[in-house]
Structures are given as C-alpha cells and as structure tokens.
Amino acid sequence: MTRDLFARHRAVLPDWLALYYEDPLEITHGEGRHVWDAAGNKYLDFFGGILTTMTAHALPEVTKAVAEQAGRIVHSSTLYLNRPMVELAERVAQLSGIPDARVFFTTSGTEANDTALLLATAYRRSNAILAMRNSYHGRSFSAVGITGNRGWSPTSLSPLQTLYVHGGVRTRGPYAHLDDRDFTDACVADLKDLLGHTRAPAALIAEPVQGVGGFTSPPDGLYAAFREVLHERGILWISDEVQTGWGRTGDHFWGWQAHGRNGPPDIVTFAKGIGNGMSIGGVVARAEIMNCLDANSISTFGGTQVTMAAGLANLNHLLEHDLQGNARRVGGLLIERLRAVAAQVPHVREVRGRGLMIGVELARPGTDEADPEAASTVLEEARAGGLLVGKGGGHSTSVLRVAPPMSLTVAEAEEGAAILERALRSI
Template sequence: MSDLLARHRAVMPNWLALYYQDPIEIVSGKGNRVVDAAGKSYLDFFAGILTNMIGYDVAEVREAVERQLATGVVHTSTVYLLRGQIELAEKIARLSGIPDAKVFFTNSGTEANETALLLATYARKSDQVLAMRQSYHGRSFGAISVTSNRSWKNNSLSPLNVHFLHGADRHLTQFKGLSDAGYIAACVDDLRHVLATAVAGDVAALIAEPIQGVGGFTMAPDGLFAAYQEVLAAEGILFISDEVQTGWGRTGSAFFGIQNHGVTPDMMTFAKGLGNGFAVGGVVARGDLMDAPHAVGLATFGGNPIAMAAANATLDFVLSHDLQANAARTGAIILDGLRAAAPRFPIVGDVRGKGLMFAIELVDPETGAPAPALAARYMEETRSLGLLAGKGGLYGHAMRMAPPLTLTEDEAREGLAILVTALENIS
C-alpha cells in the first residue's frame, strides 16, 4: 500500500483529500460492507460519500447495466432520444411535486448546482444570490461562490454576488438558548434585513441544503425554509433546494429533505446516491424556468445510457423496497442509541441527524470548543474497529455518517456498538 500511496502523491494534486493516516484501497464490496487490499472488512457508514446508496453488488443495478452494455450502446449523447433518460425524468418529475416539472441531467452535484444557478440568474436577470452560512455546493467556480466554509474556498473571486444567511448556526452566542420558533423568527428577521440593506433590486434565488453535508450534517429546524419561502415569494425570489445528499428518502421522514419543511421549491438539484456509484446528477425545475434560456444546450455525458440504466434501477429499488421507511427505522436505532450514550462522554458536544444521516460533534471536554484532533482520532478508532465513517463540520470536528439505505436493523446495532466503543476508547 505504501507503494500505491507514493504513486498517488506523485501524480495526484496535494489538495486531493485522503482519509486515514494509512489510506486504504477498497477492492471489493457486498451488501453494506467493503473489503480493503489487506483483506480487512468494514461496515460502511459513509457509502462513498453517500453515493453507494443501496449498497454494493446489487443484482438489480448490475443486471440493468449489463443489459445496456449488451446492446453495444454505451454512449450517444443528448442530441439523440434516450429512452432511459426520459423514463427516469418522468419518475423524478412526478416525485418532486414541482408543478409542470422538467429535468436536465448532469454528471455531478456540482454541475447540477451550476445549472440551477444559471437558470435562476437567467430568469431573474440578476447575479444576486442568497446562500446559507456553513454551506457547501461543489468545487467549481460558481459553486464555490455559494459555499460558505473557508476550508473549501480557494479565493474570493465569484461570478455571483452572494449574501449568506443564518439558519444552521445555532451554536453562535446570539442564538444559544432560543427555541426552534425563536431561532426561526431571528433568522427570518435577518433575511428581511439582508434584503433591506445588502442587495440592490431583484435577487435571483436562495440556494440551500436542507441538511448541510460538508457542514457536518448541521440543519435548520423544520419550518425555517417555509418561513423563508414566504419572504422570498413576496419578492419573486426563486428557491433552489440542494438535495445532493438529502434526496431519495435518506432522512426517513420525507423523500426529499426540503419536504420536512413543508416547502415545494422552484428547483431541486440531485446527484450522488441516485446512480448507486454511477455518475449522475441533475436539476428538476418548473417547466417555465427550465425552458427559458434562449441559447442551445446539451450534455455530452449527462443522461448517458449506462448511468440512466443504473439510476432507473436504483430509484426503482428504493421505491419498491420502501427504503425511506427503512431509513427511519434503522436511523432511529442509531440516533436513539447515540443520544442515550452521549451523556457519558464529555467529548460529545452534539448528536444530530434524521434517518440515515447523522453526526457526532466532538469537543474539548474542558472548554466545549471544537476538537478536530479528537475527530481525527475517532476516525482512526472506528476504522480499526471495522467501520468506515466520514468527517465534516465547519472546524472539521464532526463525524458524519450516512450508511446505505439498505442497512439492516442488526447492522444498525452493530454500527452503534462500534461508535460507542470508539468513544470509550478515545475518552
């Protein structure tokens, strides 16, 4: 492995993040487990950053891809009719709840967010965009401009004029102790104040993650975005929900994360889990917004036949197996167990989440300050115990986990035991 790591460092950029002091190569997977090159097996609680949404070696997905490969047509591009693309778009448009919805497919969440921002700024004839503090929307030029996390921003240059709102930062002094209703009221007051003071004329859109991914699964209280939407609608401002991590039933309580707020946005972006490892992303939006741009457009690889075969099979599997309900059941086992155990560990600052999307925030036991070093230790400990987890948070101090939606109740209990044991070992 040291040879492979040396080769990686010789040809890959230094900023390309690798987990663990001794990075691992995953060589096989089955169900909700993977095996590394040394033969060690892991229960996967991060799923390739929420992307292997229904686990590994899923027969329905594999067979759908093999059927498409057998036709000899791996790619045609969007200048031809693509049956699988149309079928998937019909499903997503129906599930979205967006009136007269249309869908455009891309290769990633970053591309999807760029597309949504283009549609919004075109429709509103404005470069002004609202986004949330602590957000992350991708690594491209425009997506970085609506990202509010210094660790992920290389410069201040931007094609957009962006203003950031409160909504997932209840740890700040001015919000501590507020009830959900009080916090929502304070955030809406802030939104009104931003519109009164910081912007000039029309604003194109608000883009927001219902649960912030890189932000460490921080989230606004249910109802905040509905309160925001009242203000936005009065101004004609569009609402884009970034569902790249929260879509397809992961929260357990709703099929798309924004539905937990009782909101139907103007657009939703999606990616990651829909292809169960195959590259697919996209935007579902009101038809008038999607149809509006006057220039010709296409996607060379977006909606390609292989990705569409995988995505159709994945979405059908999620729906036919009611994986949203499974996320609610198995997520409750883990979250309830972590919350019950947390008081024993002064290093746990917070346990939060919905469904199979949860996080443990690690803090200095004396001061309560974010403790990224403890998070790094916890990562190593969970790995040694046979579980893969992710890391995030504004200060890199939150362990964020999102197992495949196919997680069994026994696997949920197994993972919970590992997480608690790891806390015991580093406390």
C-alpha cells in the same frame, strides 16, 4: 502494495485531493453494507462513498441493468433521443412535487448546482445569490463562490455576488440560545433586513440538512418561512438535495418537505445516491424556469444510457423495498443508541440528524471549542474496529458523519454503534 499506490498517488495527483487515514485505504470490492480493502480486511460501511452508495454495494438489480445496457450502447449524448433518460426523467419529475416539471441530467451534484445557478440568474436577470452560512454546494467556480464553509472555498473570486443568511446551524451562532420559534423569527428578521440593503437576488440556495457542514439543520419550517419572504419579492428557492434526497432523512422523500407548507421549491438539485455509485446529477424546475435559456446547450455525458439504466433500477429498488421507511426506523434506533453513548463521553458535544444522516460533533470537554484531533482519533479507531465513517463540520472537521446505505439492518446498526462507542471511549 497499498503504500506503493499511495506513493504513486502523491506523485501524480494534487496535494489538495484529500485522503482519509494516516495509512490510506484502498477499497477493492463491496457487497451489501460491507466493503473490503486490498489486504482482505472487511469493514462495515457507514459512509457509502460520501452518501453515494445509497441502497447497497453491488446491488444485483443495478449491476444487471448496467451490464445489459452496456451490452447494447453505453453513450450517444443528448443530441439523440434516449429512452432510459426519458424514463428516469418522467419518474423524477413525478416524484419532485414540482408542477409542470422539467428535468436536466448532469454528471455530478456540483454540475447540477452550477446549472441551477445558471437558470436562476438568467430567469431573474440578477447575479446576486443568497446562500447559507456553513453551506457546501460543490467545487466548480460558481459553486465555490456560494459555499459558506471556509475549508471548502479556496477563492473569493466569483461570477456571483453572494449574501450569506443565518439559519443553517441550529446550535451555534448568535441565535443558538433561542427556542425553535424565536430562532426562526430571528433568522427571518435577518433575511428581511439583508434584503433591504441589496438589489433583489436571483435565488436562495440551501441544503435542508448541511452535508459537508456536519449534518446541521434549522428547525423544521424555517425555509417555509423564508419562502414567504422570498415569494413576495419574486426570489426563487433552490433546494440542494444532493445529500438529502431519495428518502435518506426518513421522515420525508425530499429534505425540503420538512419546510414545505408553501409548496415545493422552484428548483431542486440532486445527485449522489440516485446512481448508487454511477455518475448522475440533475436539476428539476418548473418549465418556465428550465426553458428560460435563450441559447443552445447539451450535456455530453449527462443522461448517458448506462447511468440512466442504473438510476432507474436503483430508484425502483428503493421504492419497492421502502428504504425511506427503513431509514426512518433503523436510523431512529441508531441515533438514540449514539445519544446514549454520547451521554457518557465528555468529548461529544452533540448527536444530531434524522434518518440515516447522523452527525456526532466532538468538542473539548466542557467547552464549545471544536476538537478535530479527537475526530481524527475516532476515525482511525473506528477503522481499526472494522467501521468506516466520514468527517465534516464548518468549525473545523470535528463532526463524524454517519450515513450508511439505506438498506442497513438493525443488527448492522447495533454492530456499528458498538464499534463507534469503543472508538469514542478511546479519545
């Protein structure tokens, strides 16, 4: 049955629409932190639909909210008043930390980042954008143009002039040998030098933890140091929180808060986990930035009633059950467990991350050379053992991405770590 579906997939869908596994997997249903395939096999899910199933599969509060709202009205567009959209916008604005915040809902993180770029370039009257090396911001024409990861940027054509900055990857590149303070100073000096050779850009867009890039991040405070340089020149800071938002990193509700000594960003983008599988993205910005557009605009499907109802129920559940605290506690145990395993597996170059956002980078033993074949082997072996994880990384896809739903229990963390240990030892 699955092989027939695979053949049909290949016959009608693009070749570049990637699938995991030599024998692709059809997931038919899920509950809690587990999913089942078409053959009835059960898996512990440590990837959550690319960090999208944030709280749990089939969370009763969310499925109930969706069903009740669908029974009333599913959609009317932003041309009409929409109570669930207003209610979720109020919550997001308050949680954002941005003063006088305005919220615009989209259907994806790609569209959210596209909107943020539109706002920044219109507000600053500049089409130059600063972006981080190894970054990923989506698959639209503008987002591809600022993505600093060759594997996810299929064209060099762009409506934007993109200038790439050092700092997103701590343990690779020309500054990797420096300690955290000197690393930050070197990256700030590089930023200043870059700005001395170009007209003032509109904004810097940066992921606090690079998602597709393999869960890499700079030392805490680097973007705060960047902010001082940017603020002097009126350049905006866009924090791409599509993967890091809503408490996944454990220590903070937003990833930018690890760099927040000078206040919040000018613009925050979000998506993925807030809908727990429903299609929600969005932008939060100060009113003067959000309102700078001098033309009409709507979003046909952004903020539709059924997705907003899901987002409200999901956010309430996350806050009421302190899933941020759970991500910190259980994620801390999981990362230490994986580091203990890594110390005994020569192929593991580094285990990094925070909260329930953990990367296991594989390299050829004794070198820094990425080993995507080893990562593929582990991915397959983990599946055979009943565990689903993701892949990523800027230096080929050699990083295992571990990002379970934030309700993960200690027992499930131990179970998943044991399966991953066996898979790593199989290389």
